[in-house]
Each structure stands twice: as structure tokens, then as C-alpha cells.
Amino acid sequence: MMLEVAADPAGKGPEDTLMHAEAREAGEASARFLANNAETLKRIAARLRASRPTMVVTCGRGSSDHAATFGKYLFETLIGVPTASAALSVASVFSAPLSANGALCIAISQSGRSPDLLRTVESYKAAGAFVVALVNDAASPLAELADERLPLHAGPEHSVAATKSYIASLVGLAALAAHWAHDDALLAAIARLPVDLPRAFALDWSAAMPMLADARNLFVMGRGYSLAVAQEAALKLKETSGLHAEAFSSAEVRHGPMAIVQPGFPLLAFATSDKAGDDVRAAASEFEARDALVAMADARDPAGTLPTFGSHPAVEPILMIQSFYRFVNMLSRARGYDPDTPPHLKKVTQTI
Incomplete structure (x- = not known):
């Protein structure tokens, strides 16, 4: 079913938003990132080996922290190094001393200017960590502070809802992990992203529109590499469409959260082609058995509810979130919102 989305009184239809235009550029952004950072990625990887x-230790908030979740799974599965997200308040509020000698600190930011992020990175650097920054503003304080910089090259992003900068962050983390691990299969899949991302953006996810057009709550589910995009999708559903969306691992959702699932409860799921995706598929079946409404992007079933296509399991979530961005922009307009200017939000959040 294709939901008709009318333009607002000012003539702003779903394809006229900044969010749509910027998300559509993700393939070009990934090409710029890979071309401009090729030598830096090799140099950093050689040092890490x-x-x-x-x-x-990863540092980021919002979409950047969701990208860090993706990095955690990459670095722990491909390299075997424990990875955790820093609690930024430890440095910015509590001013607690850190011990980080021999650590890698990866800071992720669109603006590179949030005070608590900068304070945290300063603390880790002073404690002996090697700091790598993935940042869209190459002239930002974060870029100046880092030992190595990986500019995202996403270009200006004016919509409050981050899209192409988030995808560029995922590409950057995947490329760093692939070079570090000498994973040729993953490197080949990443090299195809400038072509595959436009294909993903063109996919029609409107099958999920009927269950979400009037919804108030939903779960978004992933596991492993796809957990990060489940988190990001839940955030975008909140900020662009006024939906209370919660992201869960398909393992975690079977605990307390499953108790509130009633007939008609919506679930959006992201299933990769690996074993983690098998568990997402199994959990989705449990939801369906409770008469929940399930829409799933399944890399094993490209023609399923939400069309997608297979790649390396670590790259599939990047393609899925690109398809989701086009969909959630349409959903936002259908629900009467402007995804470019969510209420109460700014592009750069000055948290301390």
C-alpha cells in the first residue's frame, strides 16, 4: 500500500525537505570519505596493529553514540578489543580522573563543538589515550584536539535530523575496522557503498506506513551490527514523527519489554544475513504470534515486507538505515511534522 502524502500549505512535499535531499547524498558522502581518508585509514590501522x-573508548551523543554502538560490534567481533561508550558526564560534570594509558579513544561528532564531548576527549588524551576523531567539521575544536582526524566529508547538513553524517560515521568505523583487521571481504563491500547506497535509498518502504501513520508507540529491534541502526531509527521516529519508539536487541526485548506487546502493537525490525539476524527473525516471529504488527528489513529475504538487499553483514545495516531515512521523512510529513525543524531541538546541542 502506498500512502498518499500531501504537500503542506507552503507546498513542501516529502521530497522537498532538507532531510530528503541530504539523506539522498549519502552515497556521494561515502565516496568522498573513502577517497579522502584512504591513506589516513591505512596509517591508523598500521599503528593499531x-x-x-x-x-x-567511544565518545558521542545522539546519532553519534548510535554509530559508536556499531563500532563496538565491529571492534569486538573483528579485532577482539573490548569497546565501551564513555559516560561524558564523568569528565564534564564530575571531573573524575581517568586511567587510559594504551587506550584508543574514538570521538564521533557532526559539529565537533559540544562542550561535554570536548572535555571528555581532553581527559582521555591527557590520561594517555590515542585519539581518533570522525568529525564532519574539519575545522572544529574536536578536529584540532585529535591525534588523527578522519573528516566525514558529508558536506553541510542543515536539517536538524542527521542523516548523511551518520551514514558517513558508520562507513568510517567500518573502514577503520576492516583495515585494522585486514578484512578484504569487508573492504570490498565498503568500496561498493557509493553505488549501493543510492540503490538502497530508492527502495520503497511504504508497506510500513499503515501501521505507523497513527501509532503512538513502537519497538525497533536489531542485534549485533544492526542494533546501532535500530537505535538510530528509534531516535529519528521520535524527533521527526512524534512517535515514542524504543530500540532493543532481539535478546533484550524478550525480557521485560515483551510484556507490553498486545495485538496491533507495531514492531520495526532490522535483520542481517548472519547469526544475529537469525535471532531477529526468531523474535519477530514471536511478535507475530502475539498478533503484533511487524515490518522487517531482512537481508535474507530481499523481497520481504521492507525491501533490502544483501552484502557483507556489517554493511547491510548501513544500507537499511539509508532506506529507512527516505521512509521516515515520508512518515513525518504524513503525520503533519516538518522533519527539518523538530520541536525543541537544535542542530548543535550544547550539553555540558
């Missing part, structure tokens, strides 16, 4: 970090 020569001096293996004791741990990886």
Missing part, C-alpha cells in the same frame, strides 16, 4: 590498544 603495531601497538594494540588495551581497550577502545
Whole structure:
């Protein structure tokens, strides 16, 4: 079913938003990132192989912290180095001392200017960590602070809802992990992203529109590499469409959250082609047995409810979130929102 989405009184239809235009550029952004950072990625990877970090600490908020979740699964599954997200308040509010000698600190940011992020990175650097920044503003304080910079090259992003910068962050983390691990299959899949991302953006996810057009709550589910895009999708459903969406691992959702699932309860799921995706598929079947409404992007079933296509399991979530961005922009307009200017939000959030 294709839902008709009318233009607003000012003539702004779903394809006229900044969000739509910027999300559509993700393929070009990924091409710029890979071309401009090729030598830097190799240099960083060589250093990390020569001096293996004791741990990886990621720093980011919002979409950037969701990208960090993706990095966690990459670094732990491909490299075997424990990875955790920093609690930024430890440095910015509590001013607590850190011990980080031998650690890799990866900071992820669109603006590179949030005070608590900068304070945290300063603390880790002073404590002996090697700092790598994935940042869209190459002239930002974060870029100046880092030992190595990986500019996202996403270009200006004016919509409050981050899209192409998030995807560029995922591409950057995947490329860093692939170079570090010498994973040729993953590197080949990443190299195809400038072509595959436009294909993903063109896919029609309107089959999920009827269950979400009037919804108030839903779960978004992933596992492993796809958990990060489940988190990102839940955030975008909140900020662009006024939907209370919660993201869960398909393992975690079977605990307390499953108790509130009633007939008609909506679930959006992201299933990769690996074993983690098998568990997402199994959990989705449990939801359907409770008469929940399930829409799933399934890399094993490209013609399923939400069309997608297979690649390396670590790249499939990047393609899925690209398809989702086009869909959620349409959903936002259908629900009477402007995805470019969510209420109460700014492009750069000055948290301390």
C-alpha cells in the first residue's frame, strides 16, 4: 500500500525537505570519505596493529553514540578489543580522573563543538589515550584536539535530523575496522557503498506506513551490527514523527519489554544475513504470534515486507538505515511534522 502524502500549505512535499535531499547524498558522502581518508585509514590501522590498544573508548551523543554502538560490534567481533561508550558526564560534570594509558579513544561528532564531548576527549588524551576523531567539521575544536582526524566529508547538513553524517560515521568505523583487521571481504563491500547506497535509498518502504501513520508507540529491534541502526531509527521516529519508539536487541526485548506487546502493537525490525539476524527473525516471529504488527528489513529475504538487499553483514545495516531515512521523512510529513525543524531541538546541542 502506498500512502498518499500531501504537500503542506507552503507546498513542501516529502521530497522537498532538507532531510530528503541530504539523506539522498549519502552515497556521494561515502565516496568522498573513502577517497579522502584512504591513506589516513591505512596509517591508523598500521599503528593499531603495531601497538594494540588495551581497550577502545567511544565518545558521542545522539546519532553519534548510535554509530559508536556499531563500532563496538565491529571492534569486538573483528579485532577482539573490548569497546565501551564513555559516560561524558564523568569528565564534564564530575571531573573524575581517568586511567587510559594504551587506550584508543574514538570521538564521533557532526559539529565537533559540544562542550561535554570536548572535555571528555581532553581527559582521555591527557590520561594517555590515542585519539581518533570522525568529525564532519574539519575545522572544529574536536578536529584540532585529535591525534588523527578522519573528516566525514558529508558536506553541510542543515536539517536538524542527521542523516548523511551518520551514514558517513558508520562507513568510517567500518573502514577503520576492516583495515585494522585486514578484512578484504569487508573492504570490498565498503568500496561498493557509493553505488549501493543510492540503490538502497530508492527502495520503497511504504508497506510500513499503515501501521505507523497513527501509532503512538513502537519497538525497533536489531542485534549485533544492526542494533546501532535500530537505535538510530528509534531516535529519528521520535524527533521527526512524534512517535515514542524504543530500540532493543532481539535478546533484550524478550525480557521485560515483551510484556507490553498486545495485538496491533507495531514492531520495526532490522535483520542481517548472519547469526544475529537469525535471532531477529526468531523474535519477530514471536511478535507475530502475539498478533503484533511487524515490518522487517531482512537481508535474507530481499523481497520481504521492507525491501533490502544483501552484502557483507556489517554493511547491510548501513544500507537499511539509508532506506529507512527516505521512509521516515515520508512518515513525518504524513503525520503533519516538518522533519527539518523538530520541536525543541537544535542542530548543535550544547550539553555540558
